[in-house]
Amino acid sequence: MNVRSTALSIVEPSPLTKRVAAVVVIVYALVALIPLFWILITGLKTPPDSISYPPKILFSPSLEGYVNLFTTRTRQTPEFIASLPPADSWYERLVRSRNMVIAGPSKFIPRYMNSLVIGFGSTFLAVFLGTLAAYGFSRFKVPLKDDLLFFILSTRMMPPIAVAIPIYLMYRELQLTDTWIGMILLYTAVNVSLAVWLLKGFIDEIPREYEEAAMIDGYTRLQAFIKVVLPQAATGIAATAIFCLIFAWNEYAFAVLLTSGEAQTMPPFIPFIIGEGGQDWPAVAAGTTLFLIPIVVFTFMLRRHLLRGITFGAVRK
Amino acid sequence: MTETTEAATIGAPRSLVASRVGQRLRGLSDRSIAWLFIAPTIVLLLAINIFPLLWTIQLSFTNYRANRPNAPIKSVGSANYVNILTDPDVWAAMQATAHFVLWTIALEVLIGFGLALLIDKKFRGHGFWTTIILLPMMLSPAVVGNFWTFLYQPQIGLFNYIIAFFTGVDPSSFEMIGSVDLAPWSIVIVDVWMWTPYVMLICLAGLRSIPDYIYEAAEVDRASKWRQFWSITLPMVLPFLMLAVLFRAIENFKMFDMVNLLTNGGPGSTTEVASITLKREAFEKWRTGYSSAFAIILFVTVFGLANIYVKALNRVKQR
Numbered sequence: 001m002n003v004r005s006t007a008l009s010i011v012e013p014s015p016l017t018k019r020v021a022a023v024v025v026i027v028y029a030l031v032a033l034i035p036l037f038w039i040l041i042t043g044l045k046t047p048p049d050s051i052s053y054p055p056k057i058l059f060s061p062s063l064e065g066y067v068n069l070f071t072t073r074t075r076q077t078p079e080f081i082a083s084l085p086p087a088d089s090w091y092e093r094l095v096r097s098r099n100m101v102i103a104g105p106s107k108f109i110p111r112y113m114n115s116l117v118i119g120f121g122s123t124f125l126a127v128f129l130g131t132l133a134a135y136g137f138s139r140f141k142v143p144l145k146d147d148l149l150f151f152i153l154s155t156r157m158m159p160p161i162a163v164a165i166p167i168y169l170m171y172r173e174l175q176l177t178d179t180w181i182g183m184i185l186l187y188t189a190v191n192v193s194l195a196v197w198l199l200k201g202f203i204d205e206i207p208r209e210y211e212e213a214a215m216i217d218g219y220t221r222l223q224a225f226i227k228v229v230l231p232q233a234a235t236g237i238a239a240t241a242i243f244c245l246i247f248a249w250n251e252y253a254f255a256v257l258l259t260s261g262e263a264q265t266m267p268p269f270i271p272f273i274i275g276e277g278g279q280d281w282p283a284v285a286a287g288t289t290l291f292l293i294p295i296v297v298f299t300f301m302l303r304r305h306l307l308r309g310i311t312f313g314a315v316r317k
Numbered sequence: 318m319t320e321t322t323e324a325a326t327i328g329a330p331r332s333l334v335a336s337r338v339g340q341r342l343r344g345l346s347d348r349s350i351a352w353l354f355i356a357p358t359i360v361l362l363l364a365i366n367i368f369p370l371l372w373t374i375q376l377s378f379t380n381y382r383a384n385r386p387n388a389p390i391k392s393v394g395s396a397n398y399v400n401i402l403t404d405p406d407v408w409a410a411m412q413a414t415a416h417f418v419l420w421t422i423a424l425e426v427l428i429g430f431g432l433a434l435l436i437d438k439k440f441r442g443h444g445f446w447t448t449i450i451l452l453p454m455m456l457s458p459a460v461v462g463n464f465w466t467f468l469y470q471p472q473i474g475l476f477n478y479i480i481a482f483f484t485g486v487d488p489s490s491f492e493m494i495g496s497v498d499l500a501p502w503s504i505v506i507v508d509v510w511m512w513t514p515y516v517m518l519i520c521l522a523g524l525r526s527i528p529d530y531i532y533e534a535a536e537v538d539r540a541s542k543w544r545q546f547w548s549i550t551l552p553m554v555l556p557f558l559m560l561a562v563l564f565r566a567i568e569n570f571k572m573f574d575m576v577n578l579l580t581n582g583g584p585g586s587t588t589e590v591a592s593i594t595l596k597r598e599a600f601e602k603w604r605t606g607y608s609s610a611f612a613i614i615l616f617v618t619v620f621g622l623a624n625i626y627v628k629a630l631n632r633v634k635q636r
Contacts (some may be wrong), residue, residue: 021438165605
């Protein structure tokens with residue numbers, strides 16, 4: 001496989017070339033990580049620290065951003081706070097030190113739940129439909145196959161705002177605006193195109209002989225599909241599912257236009273976490289951190305399949 | 318009809334159910350299985366994509382306004398299309414979009430290809446660093462774009478601080494988002510940061526598809542490294558690079574989320590790319606008929622680009 005790693009190859013780069021390349025790439029990677037690093041540490045700053053000049057790299061960490069993210073607070077007079085019974089928790093104490101009291105939980109957890117439900121719901125449906133269709137396209141003669149596949153892919157390339165105009169009107173008629181089911185259907189439709197293309201690539205790689213052998217042994221086509229093809233495609237199905245999940249998790253345009261409250265997901269919610277007098281940056285950064293962590297984990301899990309995912313299965317390495 | 322038989326077998330042992338289902342499906346020809354498998358996807362896409370598209374086409378010939386659903390709808394013929402193509406604001410939006418698309422692609426290709434060449438030297442740990450570099454492109458452009466407004470703050474923002482640190486200018490003397498001259502670059506910078514890894518990854522695949530013996534032959538023929546790059550590396554990576562460029566062109570032509578949160582088209586309309594104009598017309602001014610016509614124009618453009626993209630995909634696939 002890896003022909004180029006033969007030690008004596010004349011095309012092997014010299015150690016010096018390698019070292020220079022490594023330095024440049026690592027410097028680029030570290031610079032590119034700065035914004036993400038800043039999100040992480042801003043979430044651990046107090047609001048005054050977050051907007052200090054010059055920007056602080058050394059600071060005493062605080063969970064105020066996270067407390068502000070999960071709660072809503074009201075400002076009170078020091079006298080009123082003094083008249084309250086002593087704070088019974090560390091977060092209550094933290095909030096009171098800013099002359100505020102906790103009024104209740106914020107909308108963060110319900111919004112996170114919406115993102116999870118809509119993300120997993122649409123992923124499940126898209127992968128389910130996508131696996132069936134991909135198998136159909138991979139194994140059978142379908143009339144106008146290439147045109148159908150192009151049609152499926154082209155739906156994903158449409159500008160979301162342009163699609164949102166009629167969807168908005170349609171959902172208003174069907175009362176699907178701002179509902180889980182409406183968003184799940186929409187994201188399923190967008191993701192199914194990716195799922196079909198990706199999974200067709202994975203299923204194409206499974207030799208037909210496996211199923212044919214199973215069918216000679218008495219399996220029906222459907223049994224062969226379920227008992228032979230599906231287990232073979234499991235890795236591909238998992239990778240596809242993660243791609244679909246990431247898309248639904250990150251999607252903003254449809255979410256901001258078609259949800260406003262009940263079914264609002266995280267991307268339209270996070271930018272509007274505001275404190276007194278503008279955006280509460282530590283809370284925004286805290287919310288962003290909690291929002292990004294799953295994606296970072298998934299990216300590392302997916303690293304062998306990223307290339308396929310971003311080229312609809314065409315480039316495989 | 319089949320539900321009744323299904324219900325009748327619920328009490329039966331699993332294997333029996335399976336075999337009965339199997340029996341029923343044994344009769345199915347491959348042809349019907351193919352359609353059974355493909356049809357749900359097609360139906361879903363017809364319902365969520367094609368039906369709305371047809372509706373948009375119909376609306377684009379009317380003066381319909383979605384905020385006045387009960388007002389009489391009047392057909393206006395092709396007036397919406399004529400108005401759009403002669404509207405200076407639309408052309409300004411197209412110019413802003415072109416600036417954004419051309420500069421992001423130029424920079425992403427340059428930096429992405431450069432990085433790919435370096436990573437292809439296979440230094441120790443290149444796999445890990447590649448994954449690290451890829452991170453930004455997996456993240457939500459909306460959520461991360463929103464955080465960039467904080468990095469771009471004139472006094473307290475980290476971006477301004479770093480620029481000031483290296484150039485010696487006062488960090489509060491320039492506003493990336495607030496100034497007419499810099500705002501178009503503020504969105505280019507964020508996009509280049511997010512999507513250079515995309516171009517890099519595809520170029521890397523291209524580089525790895527070049528068999529070693531070609532370079533070995535060139536080495537035997539004493540072709541210079543420079544010559545090898547122009548006659549072997551570049552031509553062989555080109556199909557992959559085209560793929561990346563086309564996809565970035567399509568994505569950035571319809572760019573909405575990052576720009577909407579970073580500048581929202583401002584200041585004035587200096588960063589008002591096509592999708593932002595469309596959002597304003599459709600969901601702020603509620604000129605549904607007019608914006609439908611605009612949407613159709615964008616559809617046709619993207620559809621054309623997508624067609625070329627799929628041809629490029631198929632070319633790469635054959636390698």
